[in-house]
Amino acid sequence: MSDQQTSIFGLHLWIVLGITAGAVFVLILFLISLWLTTRSKKPVKKQTTPDCITTSLPQHNANTSQEIQRLSTIEKQALLLVTVSNGGGPEVSHLGWGHWYTLRELEVATDGFADENVIGQGGYGIVYRGVVADGTQVAVKNLLNNRGQAEKEFEVEVEAIGRVRHKNLLRLLGYCAEGAHRILVYEYVNNGNLEQWVHGDVGPCSPLTWEIRMKIIIGTAKALTYLHEGLEPKVVHRDIKTSNILLDRLWNPKVSDFGLAKLLGADMSYITTRVMGTLGYVAPEYASTGMVNEKSDVYSFGILFLELISGRYPVDHKRPQEEVYLVDWIKKMVNERCLEKVLDPKMMEKPSSRVLKRALAVALRCVDLNSERRPKIGHVIHMLESQDQFSINEQNISKLKQEQDISNAYTHYSNASY
Template sequence: MSSSSSSPTLEEHLNRKTIVLGLQLWTVIGIAVGISIFSVLVVLAACISLRHRHQRHRSASKHRWSSTLPLTQIPTISKEIKEVTSNYLFEPSIDDINEHINESETAKIELGTGRSDSFRYMMADAAVHDITPPLAGLPEFSYLGWGHWFTLRDLELATNRFTKENIIGEGGYGIVYRGQLVNGEPVAVKKLLNNLGQAEKEFRVEVEAIGHVRHKNLVRLLGYCVEGTQRMLVYEYVNNGNLDQWLHGAMQHRGSLTWEARINILLGTAKALAYLHEAIEPKVVHRDIKSSNILIDDDFDAKVSDFGLAKLLGAGKSHVNTRVMGTFGYVAPEYANTGLLNEKSDVYSFGVVFLEAITGRDPVDYSRSPNEVNLVDWLKMMVANRRSEEVVDPTIEARPSTRELKKALLAALRCVDPDSNKRPCMGQVVRMLEPDGPNLHEDRRHRRHRAEMAGPEVQRENSDTDTSDNPDLKPIRSRNSRR
């Protein structure tokens, strides 16, 4: 075959002239590649410029916020707070804030008047009775509509730079530090974890929502900190330990809780949960009810803590994993198995705490024999074998009467029913825990008899199970006789 009949080489193709100004093909390809590279560089430069401009804008905005909040210092000699003046346009006073809170609570109580007498009583407990506001003496211009917006510097000074010696608790949500504000008020500061996905505006909206929740059996949220990636909550400090410490830990050296004190603590916890489930909208499911989250004040009243975290870190937030949140031994079976979460999940966890307070046992204890490891299963077995008297915590000196014990066990076992639909709501639990309150079987028989005698109109009236609370009845507050 002759060379004249062979196909053109690559060099000949590239040297061939094109219709573009008569330029050779390799020249056209080089120009096209150059133009493409230049276009990519222009786009990258524009993106970088826009990003730097956005960062400068955010930095300037952050500086404007922080410039209105001066750095506080802990006095070394005197605890007196000097008067601080400011040109800030909106300066709500402490009295204005308390008035707003009280108005909010009044509105909540009025909204509940269509419910049962028992429920109105529980809502009345939510009123604020603070004689001296815990934020008194702090610079007034730091108040931004609600509570106090603390700077990171404020909380570093209050906690001695978050020293390990001030850690009073750790959990899946964060680390809790003991601190003292410049006005001498002791506080608990919680540094939240898993918060990098929480935008500043979203965080503030959520915190302001839970900050307006008030109930005497809920630990009060005083303020918060939003600075950089830091997200912190500042709570009132409750210094008489928690139920777990009184039953199993550090507070046992001070004696054993009496039966009356335990029932009083459980009653306060039930009222707090009933308030979260039934008195506010949207309702709040705590998700982590356990004995260590039930703080105890000097009067041996319950203070449920971490209730705000359930809302703040609730389902649907981008930074929360899809795993089940809670503590092993307290989690409801349907929540652990399917992730289905509602207020009946809290009822189950409360029931475990109830049994824990009655027996003095941990919910799960692998040091015991196999049939006693799980508290709920063991107690059901003991009740089925008619050995109820043997389940009472042996450290209780004055044992409850048989009637009191059976009433308590009945209420607790209903709370831990495997079928969530059969568990009572917390309003019903409050009624059962009230002094001289009816037990569940008696209440059912009474309502069924009235319904049969009175017809459909009264049947509708009796469908509400919370109609006979007496607000004058108060639980007996009792300290151990050895103290």
């Protein structure tokens, strides 16, 4: 039968069967080989996105590139971070500093953002005391998402202040951007803020001696000098005030809260149509024209200096009319040669007349209505630390009398946004 010819090319039947069997055998071998090759490959581990940014990243589709363009700077940085993820979320960001915290970590650290852990509250966020996994005490600032200010404050602090290291600047340890949450994690400073010690209930005698007050003032000036002269671009804080000066147990000051800060190039100013800051601390030219530069910080520093000397608020409507504005009142006391009256009555040990005159001379130069006449903050340190005698002479007093009353500058505040 095998010798019979078939209709397939006139071949014998046994030849056709052999070719068919061989083809089937080869096909089976190919399928087995393909199966074994697939089995031998290790499964590719799906790359995961860090927990703190999973809800912020866009889904991949035809419009992905456009979605990425609309992301904030921080979210773009988070997207880049995916390429170096180790599968469980990176501990250190690709920026070279800081810890990426998940929302869950910070909830655990603060007992679910419990009310009893609140240590501060402002217009843009609530600050909680917390303890992270390694036992470190931290201050956790949960930014309130009001009109996008939370995102702005978050970006300014992370991008501008994250790398900054100075003993008189509050250190930013890390951050979390998960969904709509924007949270900043700082070092914990354990002695409250300057406002609490100057205006709080500390009893009849303040623990803030003259020496401690000068230590706080000089430390604050050194922090501002670093921001203004030690960085490029320079950083203008825009919200220097007693509540933003934290203190440790040795009374070392740490400037905090950079949510309103501006980064400026050398010899540059910034003009805004929306004045931000705190009533009483805002420089007159900033309130009236919206122009801000480092001299704006010098003015706020001068107000803080006078506040620390006197123990009075910059603006206090509970006082008699002639004492409402601190600068006006102190100038009046200088004109009348009643310098001892400007000192905080809770300060037991008074400085000498010469030392007080020098301090007042420096502070009043900082709050000069003409921003060009204000000293640079680095020069302020030199004046305070040098042994030269800076006194308020007759020429200074005459100049004070001729100056426009500073209360006129505050007329601009009624229309300003804070």
